[in-house]
Amino acid sequence: MKIIILGAGGHAKVVLHTLQCAGMEVAALTDNDRSRSGRSVGGVPVLFEDDALRAHPAGTVLLANGVGLRDSTEPRRKVYERFKALGYSFAKVTAPDAHLAPDAIVAEGAEILTRAVLHPCASVGENAVVNTGAIVEHDCVVGAHAFIGPGAILCGGVKVGAGSFICSGAVVVPELTVGDGCLVAAGAVVTRDLPAGARAAGVPARPK
Numbered sequence: 001m002k003i004i005i006l007g008a009g010g011h012a013k014v015v016l017h018t019l020q021c022a023g024m025e026v027a028a029l030t031d032n033d034r035s036r037s038g039r040s041v042g043g044v045p046v047l048f049e050d051d052a053l054r055a056h057p058a059g060t061v062l063l064a065n066g067v068g069l070r071d072s073t074e075p076r077r078k079v080y081e082r083f084k085a086l087g088y089s090f091a092k093v094t095a096p097d098a099h100l101a102p103d104a105i106v107a108e109g110a111e112i113l114t115r116a117v118l119h120p121c122a123s124v125g126e127n128a129v130v131n132t133g134a135i136v137e138h139d140c141v142v143g144a145h146a147f148i149g150p151g152a153i154l155c156g157g158v159k160v161g162a163g164s165f166i167c168s169g170a171v172v173v174p175e176l177t178v179g180d181g182c183l184v185a186a187g188a189v190v191t192r193d194l195p196a197g198a199r200a201a202g203v204p205a206r207p208k
């Protein structure tokens with residue numbers, strides 16, 4: 001089935017490239033500003049969102065979430081939930097050069113990008129992202145809508161709650177729990193559990 005990518009910015013470009021590397025056919029990207037539609041990205045047309053979805057009703061295409069983020073996963077969650085409520089299904093996006101253990105679990109809409117690693121018994125929830133080169137070690141649980149930034153490392157047995165953002169290059173040491181909706185800044189090393197909604201930065205990570 002063809003895929004439509006929601007969004008046409010930086011993350012959407014990466015999702016497009018990943019799908020193309022995996023040999024999947026992307027019909028269009030979308031923009032919810034009509035004035036920015038009509039161009040193309042990577043040879044694929046950018047359509048006004050309403051037009052794209054009128055032409056491709058639920059059941060005729062799969063969607064992929066191309067919405068990126070600066071400091072919150074909320075925009076990605078909202079887009080995913082809006083289109084699920086309209087009856088659409090989301091593709092699992094897995095780069096051909098990502099390494100997935102045979103028993104790693106990847107839920108609907110999750111995106112596992114180039115050179116990411118999911119080791120045995122790791123699981124990644126709906127609409128979550130494991131970005132370029134990130135490592136999700138054995139027995140980790142990444143919650144729905146969470147975003148594991150490029151090069152971040154979740155050591156064995158770590159749990160990351162729904163909607164949390166582990167920024168680029170951060171490390172969470174083994175067996176810790178990062179609650180729902182947390183933000184761990186780039187380069188931080190998390191050495192204690194974080195409660196829901198915590199923002200932490202630095203080495204060792206402290207509230208920010």
Ligand SMILES: CC(C)(COP(=O)(O)OP(=O)(O)OC[C@H]1O[C@@H](n2cnc3c(N)ncnc32)[C@H](O)[C@@H]1OP(=O)(O)O)[C@@H](O)C(=O)NCCC(=O)NCCS
Pocket residue numbers: 069070071131149150166167168183184185186187188201202208
């Ligand atoms: C965590 C982050 C989102 C914070 O953004 P923010 O709240 O807008 O932070 P600001 O830039 O306003 O900085 C606020 C303070 O935090 C500090 N800070 C910001 N990022 C930091 C980091 N990664 N580590 C330590 N301190 C940091 C700033 O120096 C500043 O300190 P000051 O008040 O003493 O001057 C951002 O800094 C970050 O780490 N971004 C990486 C995002 C990423 O990995 N994206 C990948 C997507 S593919």
